[in-house]
Amino acid sequence: MTKRKPRTLIDSDALRHELTALYRSMGDDQQGLRAKVLARLKEVMAEGRAEAERRLMETGKGTQCAANLSHIQDELIRVIYDFTVVHVYRARNPSAAERLSVVAVGGYGRGTLAPGSDIDLLFLLPYKQTPWGESVVEYMLYMLWDMGLKVGHATRSVDECIRLAKTDQTILTAVLEARYLWGDKALYDELVARFRKEIVAHDAKAFIAAKLAEREARHARSGASRYLVEPDVKDGKGGLRDLHTLFWIAKFVYGTDSPSALVKAGVFTRAEYRRFKKREDFLWAVRCHLHFMTGRGDDRLSFDRQAELAERLGYTARGRLRHVERFMKHYFLVAKDVGDLTRIFCAVLEAQEMKKAPTMSRMLLRLRRRAGRGFKESDAFRLDAGRITVAHDEVFREDPVNLLRLFHLACRYNTAIHPHALKLVRRSLWLIDDTLRRNTDANRLFLDMLTSKRDPETILRRLNEAGVLGKFIPDFGRIVAHMQFNMYHHYTVDEHLIRAVGILSEIERGELAEDLPLLNDVIHKVKNRRVLYVAVFLHDIAKGRKESHSIAGERVAKALCPRLGLEPAETETVAWLVRHHLDMSDFAQMRDLNDFKTILDFAGIVQSPERLRLLLALTVADIKAVGPGVWNGWKGLLLRTIYFETEPILSGGHTRISRQERLEEAQRLFAEAMPDWSARKVKTYLKRHYEPYWLNVDTAHQVAHAKLIDRAEKDGEVIATAVETDEFTAITELTVFAPDHPRLLALLTGACAAGGANIASAQIFTTTDGMALDTLLIQRELADEADERRRAARVEELIGKAFAGELRIPEMIARNSRMKGRIRAFTVEPQVIIDNDSSNRFTVIEVNGLDRIGFLHDLTDALFRLNLNIASAQIATFGERAVDVFYVTDLTGAKITNAARRGAIQRHLLTALAPGGDEGDGGEARRRRAAPVRTLG
Numbered sequence: 001m002t003k004r005k006p007r008t009l010i011d012s013d014a015l016r017h018e019l020t021a022l023y024r025s026m027g028d029d030q031q032g033l034r035a036k037v038l039a040r041l042k043e044v045m046a047e048g049r050a051e052a053e054r055r056l057m058e059t060g061k062g063t064q065c066a067a068n069l070s071h072i073q074d075e076l077i078r079v080i081y082d083f084t085v086v087h088v089y090r091a092r093n094p095s096a097a098e099r100l101s102v103v104a105v106g107g108y109g110r111g112t113l114a115p116g117s118d119i120d121l122l123f124l125l126p127y128k129q130t131p132w133g134e135s136v137v138e139y140m141l142y143m144l145w146d147m148g149l150k151v152g153h154a155t156r157s158v159d160e161c162i163r164l165a166k167t168d169q170t171i172l173t174a175v176l177e178a179r180y181l182w183g184d185k186a187l188y189d190e191l192v193a194r195f196r197k198e199i200v201a202h203d204a205k206a207f208i209a210a211k212l213a214e215r216e217a218r219h220a221r222s223g224a225s226r227y228l229v230e231p232d233v234k235d236g237k238g239g240l241r242d243l244h245t246l247f248w249i250a251k252f253v254y255g256t257d258s259p260s261a262l263v264k265a266g267v268f269t270r271a272e273y274r275r276f277k278k279r280e281d282f283l284w285a286v287r288c289h290l291h292f293m294t295g296r297g298d299d300r301l302s303f304d305r306q307a308e309l310a311e312r313l314g315y316t317a318r319g320r321l322r323h324v325e326r327f328m329k330h331y332f333l334v335a336k337d338v339g340d341l342t343r344i345f346c347a348v349l350e351a352q353e354m355k356k357a358p359t360m361s362r363m364l365l366r367l368r369r370r371a372g373r374g375f376k377e378s379d380a381f382r383l384d385a386g387r388i389t390v391a392h393d394e395v396f397r398e399d400p401v402n403l404l405r406l407f408h409l410a411c412r413y414n415t416a417i418h419p420h421a422l423k424l425v426r427r428s429l430w431l432i433d434d435t436l437r438r439n440t441d442a443n444r445l446f447l448d449m450l451t452s453k454r455d456p457e458t459i460l461r462r463l464n465e466a467g468v469l470g471k472f473i474p475d476f477g478r479i480v481a482h483m484q485f486n487m488y489h490h491y492t493v494d495e496h497l498i499r500a501v502g503i504l505s506e507i508e509r510g511e512l513a514e515d516l517p518l519l520n521d522v523i524h525k526v527k528n529r530r531v532l533y534v535a536v537f538l539h540d541i542a543k544g545r546k547e548s549h550s551i552a553g554e555r556v557a558k559a560l561c562p563r564l565g566l567e568p569a570e571t572e573t574v575a576w577l578v579r580h581h582l583d584m585s586d587f588a589q590m591r592d593l594n595d596f597k598t599i600l601d602f603a604g605i606v607q608s609p610e611r612l613r614l615l616l617a618l619t620v621a622d623i624k625a626v627g628p629g630v631w632n633g634w635k636g637l638l639l640r641t642i643y644f645e646t647e648p649i650l651s652g653g654h655t656r657i658s659r660q661e662r663l664e665e666a667q668r669l670f671a672e673a674m675p676d677w678s679a680r681k682v683k684t685y686l687k688r689h690y691e692p693y694w695l696n697v698d699t700a701h702q703v704a705h706a707k708l709i710d711r712a713e714k715d716g717e718v719i720a721t722a723v724e725t726d727e728f729t730a731i732t733e734l735t736v737f738a739p740d741h742p743r744l745l746a747l748l749t750g751a752c753a754a755g756g757a758n759i760a761s762a763q764i765f766t767t768t769d770g771m772a773l774d775t776l777l778i779q780r781e782l783a784d785e786a787d788e789r790r791r792a793a794r795v796e797e798l799i800g801k802a803f804a805g806e807l808r809i810p811e812m813i814a815r816n817s818r819m820k821g822r823i824r825a826f827t828v829e830p831q832v833i834i835d836n837d838s839s840n841r842f843t844v845i846e847v848n849g850l851d852r853i854g855f856l857h858d859l860t861d862a863l864f865r866l867n868l869n870i871a872s873a874q875i876a877t878f879g880e881r882a883v884d885v886f887y888v889t890d891l892t893g894a895k896i897t898n899a900a901r902r903g904a905i906q907r908h909l910l911t912a913l914a915p916g917g918d919e920g921d922g923g924e925a926r927r928r929r930a931a932p933v934r935t936l937g
Helices: 012-026 030-059 062-088 131-146 158-165 169-176 185-200 204-222 240-254 270-294 303-312 323-351 362-366 402-412 419-427 434-438 440-450 456-466 468-472 474-479 493-508 517-525 529-538 549-564 568-579 583-590 596-606 609-624 633-650 659-672 679-686 691-696 699-715 744-754 785-803 809-816 821-825 855-865 899-913 920-930
Strands: 101-104 119-125 151-157 179-183 381-384 387-390 720-726 731-739 759-766 771-779 831-835 843-850 869-878 881-889 934-936
Touching: 012 030, 012 062, 030 062, 030 131, 030 270, 062 101, 062 119, 062 131, 062 179, 062 270, 101 185, 119 131, 119 158, 119 169, 119 185, 131 151, 151 158, 158 169, 158 185, 169 185, 169 204, 169 240, 179 185, 204 240, 240 270, 240 323, 270 303, 270 323, 303 323, 323 419, 323 456, 381 402, 387 402, 387 419, 402 419, 402 440, 402 456, 402 468, 419 456, 434 440, 440 456, 440 529, 440 549, 456 468, 456 493, 468 474, 474 493, 493 517, 493 529, 493 609, 517 609, 517 633, 529 549, 529 568, 529 609, 549 568, 568 609, 583 596, 583 609, 583 633, 583 869, 583 881, 596 609, 596 633, 609 633, 633 659, 633 691, 659 679, 659 691, 659 699, 691 759, 699 720, 699 731, 699 771, 720 785, 731 744, 731 785, 744 759, 744 771, 744 785, 744 809, 744 855, 831 899, 843 855, 843 899, 855 869, 855 881, 855 899
Parallel strands: 119 151, 831 934
Antiparallel strands: 101 119, 101 179, 381 387, 720 731, 731 771, 759 771, 759 869, 831 843, 843 881, 869 881
């Protein structure tokens, strides 16, 4: 059996012969010739790229794929150049000026390309442009553009390149990466020689500083954390561009075209170099797959792409981890390693005095006297250029506790750690074993850092980045780089926990007093702050396990806390907080806080004022650490309400501020905010709202509502609306004042859905005179403020039409019901829970499902058709998951107790959860089998 010859990526010699034959056959028909040449070039490029993709799928080698794509591009450009200068613009007697060198620059200059990468070219001239050179460049560029390529280009002489490289960092970097493609080789050689002599031989420190500053600015633009759950594989922290930065610096400083030379230069060990190559190969594989999948050069790993990428890369599910979560965990571990390699690289540069050390802070200036000597706590460390470093390279072998002591000193003295010390830490991680984990001093040092009053977030992140945290606390190591595949959490689990500790520290230091006045007061009444810090650090530590992370986390806390030095009572409290860390948020957002049974049930879980204070602090830190825009004023008010309603029950009926006092204070603040209203008008208005309104709405919204109602009554508006947009939280608030009606909520949500608006949350009130005041939080769709306001105005218009009976809601929802963007990547098992135990007066119906346009309307319309009265509704979304809770009665005001009636409600609501409504009995039965329904009470 003969071995099959592997397919070639591109046969450039055969292609040249084909194009020459075409030229000879077409005669003077230049337009026809160009069209046929272009068609053939496109065909060859498509065949070559298809082969490159096939090899990537077969081998998984990302760097080789990028090199293959670059090779295809190289050969095509060489063929196009030859065709242009031989058949189209042939110079019969070329002068000295009619010389041209085609040079690859930028990323293309490195000899690696992603399918959607730009092609950066430098057309190099001996001195000035000539008509011949201009024609050749123009013909080549138009041919490349017409092939569908994104081409960045410059036409310059050697002198211009050198002059511009001295003043422009972008041009300097482009020339640094220059690679000869075709044409006059002598011109390219001249450029390289002069560049080395006139630029590289001079200030290397300035170049390094500029590249590292560029890196910091790029990280700030793409998201400062390398643990964002939708990372940018090219420009994000820990992405390919960080490796490219190392390549640029290495090439500038060491004059090497290959990272392998960094081993000879003493920058990396062989193991570190292998790690560099493996991480680079992985990132290139991800980027190439991403571009092949999407057909464009978008480098963001958005949710709707991650699952398919995981499949292409060969990941499978394991335990409770889905294939996409395993892929993303690997991605974040790679990003972490890239950060490691950067620190190692910077340490060597500093040792070789290539990189300027950072400026010392005031604290460090006071510590300057210690430079070169040991600290009073340990002679194993000294101060070097304002940063803590090791006294010698054996400090960790001599005493592994020093792996914790180094970070403890950095925390105590608020100083940075020298890159050399961090490099040595990474190489000494093998010393962290069970003996060290049981060491009393090591655990005391860690607990001191975790509960530091200075900046525990920074030191925990340093410990995590260095790999110490995950090794010292193996349960934490299990969630390092663990991503939860949902739209609610913005960071990996380890990053979320570290951020939560940081937010808790900010609260304790009073830095969030204006935004969190209640917690700013409560946190200083907590009797044991280290219990709180340990609980915040551990609350999600068991994510990704087979059982509930709250239950598994409770076990982790019970095992770990004694090791850290906590007393048995402290351990019990930490374990309780971890077990119940979601309860306060769930009760506040998904239960009616004006139903006293809700407060009694919550108080029954908490049982003590101290636990209530601890749980409030943990809940706020947890929500704020989820990501930007997740925390808002409404959530703050809900937590404030449940705290104040629960506190008197737990303290025996005595509380600092009674419900009546809070009501009076809210009404007083409102009156002060309405100076244009007479005292009589204010008094009359205060009576229009029930107590829950004054206790659950902040003053600013109360004022806005009052003005809306006043305007509506003056203008005789039956239905009045107001819109507020917030670019930061990506939420648009739509408030509606209208006569109350059983179908009001269905009409409002239907009009929103008809306008393509997705409701993220809602606040619903009824006034004493039979009017409804409902505020809907709509997810922002458009980046431009004016565009978003126009969209909101369109929704307002549709609300008016809905009340006038002029809107065909089902038809308009059908047009907007297609799931958009990232949410298409998710599935949420639909669930209906009918609960008669959580309220003494109402049946509580909780509905869970995949959020979509029209979801809430379908539910509220179904409830109306089922002849159920909605007394209150708690509307919440957690990323892609919608959780809507309705407090209902039948038309007589009674609970739904009949089992058959409850079964009918369940079936109708499950039908409403699926887009498209009634699909007949078969479709409904299918959903019932796939989505079990629970009934409580």
